[in-house]
Amino acid sequence: MNNETEIQNCDSASSELITKGFKVYKLQEDVSKIPVYSRRDFYKICINTSQSRIHYADRGIETDGTILFFGxxxxxxxxxxxxxTYEGYACVFTEEFLKTKDRSETLHESPLFKIGGTPIFNLAPEQKVFIDSLFQKMIEEQQTDYVFxxxxxxxxxxxxxxxxxxMQPTDNFFKPKNASSRITSLFLELLERQFPIETKNQPLSLKTPQDFAQSLAVHVNHLNRSVKEVTGKPTTAHITERIISEAKALILHTDWSISDIGYSLGFEYPSYFNNYFKRLTGTVPKSLRM
Structure with a gap:
């Protein structure tokens, strides 16, 4: 899939999602051989007919035919x-768009989207025809002014x-030879996509190696070994360095209180944040504002 085209589609989808919560589109006809991990802030369902190689967490799968993918x-x-060549459709949407008042289950708990699940399904010809028809109907409806x-x-x-x-999900995943490099790249991307902190009301959710291992559906020991092998630094070092870097930026460039900054970085009590910051920097947070 052409990376520039896909990124443009995602950017366009992102702007639509801000106002509508969803976007449906037909995949373009040009392709590229270079895979790219890009930030995705929304759920995605994609039907694709091609010969492809998909890397998901620290696993990979090669496909030849029509698949349905849940991201x-x-x-x-x-x-x-x-x-x-390839052909297909994609739909991106936010959880807020799909979740109705009478639905308490989150998408993260869905068998198709949950961590550790298998997000790829091989489709038979008749299944392809049916799923294609649903995407086509969505594209048609997307252009209407229908009130509902x-x-x-x-x-x-x-x-x-x-x-x-x-359906029965595919089970022919393989472990890439460069699994350590791949899981390390995933960890670093997942770490970085939490920043910059833009609100005081949504505290940092991934703060420990265990948090990241759970999100990436790998054992924490495997994550720690891979990160240390590839970068030469422990997982905790990457996390603490990034948190301290963000803390300094918030202290210097916002008018938030030290308590609010600590809370936004995942510290429930100001004393926890003060002690953490002092232990790693040798000084207390408020000293940067003096």
Missing amino acids: NPIIPYSWETISD KDDLMRNYINLIIHESMK
Whole structure:
């Protein structure tokens, strides 16, 4: 898949998501061989017919035919198209768009999107025809002014989800030879995508190696070994360095209170943040404002 085209699609989708919560589009016809991990802040369902290699967390899968893929904003992935052509559709949406008042289950708990699940399904020809038709209907409806369009879109998305839950997911994942490099890249991307902190009301959620290992669906020991092997530094060192760097930026460039800054970085009590900052920098946070 052409990386520039895909990034443009994602950028366009992101702008649509800000106002609508969803975007449906047809995949373009040009391809590239170079895989790219890019930031994705939304859920994605994609039907694709091609010969491809998909890297998901520290696993990989080679496909040849039509697949249905479910991506979530927690686990980064890359998609390398091997064949010269491909065809398909994609739908991106926020959890807020799909989640209705009477639905308490989060998408992270769904069998299709949950951490540790298998997000890829091989489709038979008749399944491809049916799923294609649902995407085509969504694209048509997306252009209308129908007053209940959002409800209709949710129904189409849920129909794809339920049809997929009837299927057996693929199980022919492989471990790439450079698994250590791949999991390290995923960890570093997942670490970086938490920053910059833009609000005081949503504290940092991933703060320990265990948090990152759970999000990447790997054992914490495997994560620690890989990161140390590739970078020469422990996982905790990367995390603490990035948190301290962000803390300094917030202290110097915002008018937030030290308590608010600590809370935004995941520290429940100001004393915890003060002690953490002093232990790693040799000084207390408020000294940077003097």
